[in-house]
Amino acid sequence: MAPTQDALYAELDLALSWSERDLPERERTKHVHRLHPYLGKFIPQLVEILLGRYFRPGQHVLDPFAGSGTTLVQALESGFDATGVDVAAFNCLLMDVKTRSYNPFVIEQELRAVHSRVGETSSDRPSAYVRRWFAPQAARELLGFRALIDEYEHADVLRVVLARAARSARRTTHFDLEFPRQPQLEPYWCHKHRRECRPVETAAQFLRRYTLDTLARLKEFSRVRARGSVASVIHGDVRAERLPGRYDGMLTSPPYPGLIDYHEQHRYAYELLGLDDRRELEVGAAAAGNSRAALAAYSDGIVDVLLNARPALRRGAPIVIVVNDRRELYPEILERAGLRLEERLRRHVNRRTGRRAGEYFEDVLVAR
Ligand SMILES: C[S@@+](CC[C@H](N)C(=O)[O-])C[C@H]1O[C@@H](n2cnc3c(N)ncnc32)[C@H](O)[C@@H]1O
Incomplete structure (x- = not known):
């Protein structure tokens, strides 16, 4: 039987769930967030609240799967420094263009x-x-x-x-x-x-x-970015890339197995701009599918990312992960990476696109 609306709402963190009326598309795609469409990004308002809850202004946030740079842009708006890593060249170009200062x-x-x-x-x-x-x-x-x-x-x-x-x-x-x-x-x-x-x-x-x-x-x-805050972009495989900074925590939305091919969705850009295609290094690449072996490889990949980032993170730093973990892979991933899950928040995701049916929820996992 479908849960009642009351039961659904009781499980949700309402401060992290917005309706179309509360938060219209115009707001979700404000300023540079819509320099180019990107499938699978999280919304800036979610990042803003999570930064406010788990970080102090002036701190340095790491996003190891930085995608189109939502974490970086929002960090700059809210007065944080940020470093974003991504294996896809087009995503790094986009982040760089969004976060640079211009004359x-x-x-x-x-x-x-x-x-x-x-x-x-x-x-x-x-x-x-x-x-x-x-x-x-x-x-x-x-x-x-x-x-x-x-x-x-x-x-x-x-x-x-x-x-x-x-x-x-x-x-x-x-x-x-x-x-x-x-x-x-x-x-x-x-x-x-x-x-x-x-x-x-x-x-x-x-x-x-x-x-x-x-x-x-x-x-x-x-006009709205904080003066003095800086963002850096690293193009590489975050399982192996040496992370040069000292970070106060992580805020990220990782890829999920078999869902989105992050190179293929911008194929036209790779073709026209002659960008370096490293799709074989994507964690959870859509092409790898959802077989048991693909899921195991995905979990190993995320564990490697967390272990690789560990020496660059301050002790006790918050690791905030936004994911729809419908296969329940993350409790084991976090344990294998030596992290303790402190909170699991649920949010309702407003999906405006008419052709995708059904309610959609996401978890925010907070570990240390
Ligand atoms: C869900 S998206 C992140 C979206 C981002 N939160 C945003 O708002 O734009 C996941 C990202 O992980 C990147 N990725 C996948 N495998 C990677 C790897 N081995 N190293 C670094 N980045 C990787 C993909 O290219 C993709 O951009």
């Missing part, structure tokens, strides 16, 4: 100059991937933008704009931007817009819109 005049001038040049084309031959996933005009515009990038000081910002525009300009249906399998070449019935839609033909409109949107978001974040 407001130079960035404004550069992005406006690039905005006026969108539509310039290049003689670069499109790769097989580009020919398959983009209409010919969209490909010409994307490659034309790519050819401009190295002329500018803020080339990495432009790389993120290019990736975001490429994501929108792929020949996919509007409702399947996350996991498209085949290019969509014909008009189709769109579940999202409830009408017939057509695959995208051009990319210039996205390049223009995202260039200005990125500028506005970087400026907005520069």
Whole structure:
């Protein structure tokens, strides 16, 4: 029998659960949190509360699976230092662009100059991937933008704009931007817009819109970030990477086995920007599946991460892990890593996306 709403709510930490009305998408994707979409991130307001509960301002937070950098950005807003590690090159690029400090005049001038040049084309031959996933005009515009990038000081910002525009300009249906399998070449019935839609033909409109949107978001974040707080990004396999700092605790949402392929979801960025693909090093890689051997390899991987981070963490530091541990892997993982589970909080996750059914809950595990 389904639990009653009262029984469900009694188990929840309500301060960590928000409805769409309490926390609309606009707030969850404020300033640089939406420089580029990212599947599987946690929301900044959750990070804000957890930082406030388990850390003191000025402390240094480690996120070993930093993804799109939610922990880092929120740490900078709330007056903490932060270090984020990720094995996926695009995620590191994105985090770096989100957390860097910019000279407001130079960035404004550069992005406006690039905005006026969108539509310039290049003689670069499109790769097989580009020919398959983009209409010919969209490909010409994307490659034309790519050819401009190295002329500018803020080339990495432009790389993120290019990736975001490429994501929108792929020949996919509007409702399947996350996991498209085949290019969509014909008009189709769109579940999202409830009408017939057509695959995208051009990319210039996205390049223009995202260039200005990125500028506005970087400026907005520069107004709210705490002065003196710093973030660093490390690109590597956090099971083995030497962690250079001294951290006051960990706040992270790890990958979960067989769920999301963190390289494949940004394939267009790897293809267009020539980024280093290290997907075989992902812990719990989706391609490895959910076999017993894959789950065991996942648990070993997370134990290795915790053991590798241990010498860099202050004694008694809080280890705060946000995860939907439906296979109950974490009690044993924490024990094997020599940690004591102190709290297990539940939160209700508001999933707005219409095509995913059912209620969804997440745990916040606090260990030391
Ligand atoms: C659930 S996501 C983190 C999302 C993040 N909390 C955010 O808000 O954007 C997990 C991340 O772990 C990274 N990852 C997987 N295996 C890794 C490894 N061996 N070393 C470092 N990062 C890894 C993935 O690339 C992915 O970005």
